[in-house]
Amino acid sequence: MSTGAGRLDLPGTPIFDGDTSRRGLRMNKLFMSLRDAANRERFLADEAAYCQEFGLTAEQQQAVLARDWQAMIDLGGSIFYVYKLAMMDGRSMQYLGGVFTGMGEDDFLAAMRAGGRRDG
């Protein structure tokens, strides 16, 4: 499980630092472009071609196509950017929380409603 490439090393906490941002720049640009309806259409029509247009690495493209959310974070995605793709898919931040924690959406949502998760 990645804990981010940052100078900080906090368990279970990816740090979006300069190096991560550099690795993820093209992919994050792709995600940002999805704010635009015309771009969402183009993306959905041929996701691989759209990824190539934005210059994603093969690994990044694979993560995007497979909706491997953890891999997108590991490969330099910023959660605020990755979320643009999730929104397009109709996925909520609780769904993503369920993925990142391995709890699944329902348990994650229940944990949040119960006041959130704690350390340790």
Place this chain on the structure above:
Amino acid sequence: MSTGAGRLDLPGTPIFDGDTSRRGLRMNKLFMSLRDAANRERFLADEAAYCQEFGLTAEQQQAVLARDWQAMIDLGGSIFYVYKLAMMDGRSMQYLGGVFTGMGEDDFLAAMRAGGRRDG
């Protein structure tokens, strides 16, 4: 003769401050667009339409069309941006110096070669 709208008031010295930059923003964007050959072509094909596309004020458009360099500066042009238009016209910074000072290009250039102009 304008001395700039800045908080500083130095004789003969336009100050490109925030307020000036705000007034000139659309016009400066137009000038910056002229870095691109395709844009230069489009501009030259119909200068007025190009000015309107960029949202210039009527006064700014008039100044651009008439190549009234002093007016461009007075209306918020930054010299570095205005110079893009001058370059497209094949005009040098010495030509512009001749205009701003009222000396004409030859005298301005001679003054520079003689070591530049002095205050007072």
Place this chain on the structure above:
Amino acid sequence: MAEVIWGLATSHVPSIGAAMDRGKTDDPNWKALFDGYAPARAWLAEHQPDVAIVVYNDHANGIDLDFIPTFGLGTAERYEVADEGFGRRPVPDVLGHPELSFHLVESLVDEGFDLTVFQELAVDHGFTVPLSVWTPDPGDAWPCPVIPLLVNVIQYPQPTAARCYALGQALGRAIRSYPDDLTVGVLGTGGMSHQLAGTRAGFINPDFDHMWMESIETDPARLAALSREELIRQAGSEGIELIMWLIMRGAMHDQVTKVHSDYFVPASNTAAGIALFDNTPPAG
């Protein structure tokens, strides 16, 4: 001279705006949050400023990752509301106050704050949700001109808490040195504790949040001393955006009077807080 009359700290979770835009404020999952806003909103309606300053961060809507300003200040006449990918929020565009903006830029740059000046900027939920928390029904226009003050909280290294507090203090001085008489409201946004990614996603730290809520009123210097690492550890990787509250707080007097505060979990994946301060020392 201009003067800060109040400071409002509030979370800017997008789902708060969505709940308002979709008429879900009485929904059982949301009612307690909006009930908690009511006293602040009532007081604010009686204390209308001439200008507001919103300290916030963008979330991949107004700016890209091509460049990441530590601190940005808008000088525009108008700020468009961004379409974040699900349609633009049905709220008015924001009118700015360029004159005050220019004054703030000059004062702050002279004090050694290395601002990025924005002449064009689309504002996202980080900006509009706090305006909605303040003014739920703006009609055609927000109650007054608003100036955006952008902070990088997304990409490490964020500005330190101490630097944010110092910026707030300089902002207060800059406001007070404005030649015209203006009343100013300052909004510090973001937080409270939350983390969106990693195995620690969903992390909420009520103890830290309560300490923060108390100290932002009585001992902001204590908060300004927290390191980036400590903030991420205690408040979560996104909870670090609480540093923006310190800019608001720094612009106020050392002693302020709390009008109202409230705390609510969860607003989406986030602990949501609100704290409203009158910029006059407490009576007695």
Place this chain on the structure above:
Amino acid sequence: MAEVIWGLATSHVPSIGAAMDRGKTDDPNWKALFDGYAPARAWLAEHQPDVAIVVYNDHANGIDLDFIPTFGLGTAERYEVADEGFGRRPVPDVLGHPELSFHLVESLVDEGFDLTVFQELAVDHGFTVPLSVWTPDPGDAWPCPVIPLLVNVIQYPQPTAARCYALGQALGRAIRSYPDDLTVGVLGTGGMSHQLAGTRAGFINPDFDHMWMESIETDPARLAALSREELIRQAGSEGIELIMWLIMRGAMHDQVTKVHSDYFVPASNTAAGIALFDNTPPAG
């Protein structure tokens, strides 16, 4: 640790680059300027650093007026050479040094410098002309990776001279705290006195320039005390870009050894200067 081995101050007038690109360096209008570069170039060829940092400003090529960063630092692997509207200069793209950039960003932000981080940036003559002054014939590649440090000198209010000098001092500390052994050259660019617009266009102030040239070596604090207004009055509205020399100078030791300096009027509408310092105290 990394260490600054030299500092080079040089004008970055576009026509200097154009004269080189068009083979006009022996033209009577230009020969004296290029002859004046020769001793610096010879010394620099013997003192190759591992990385260089170029302090410069953009001139409507790499960035727009939508946003104006006071200080920007590039963290990219490669910086494209901009086409400024007359075709791209026939010089290589610039390779960066992201690792050192990240270290500088973190150190400088921790010290309270509010950088704007650039992940993509096209560099213009303000950047490439100084590289050409240093390395007239780069062939396929510049001699080492280069990091851009952008300064707003175009739009008032520019950072103060004092702030620039302080940034340079912090830059020096940041370089020294880098974990790897690296030698670093720092280029401070721009100036000398000149003004492009207004009835005072063509203004050149040799007295001021000579004072500046002397003081940048022996008493930079004196220069750092100059106000923005004084700089514009004495050096012209574009001559204020001399503040960028102070960032270079601040990164060096208090005492440096001058290798070479020269002064030439006019390079286009500008007084051109070059000053090269070895970052070791003068002998004896």
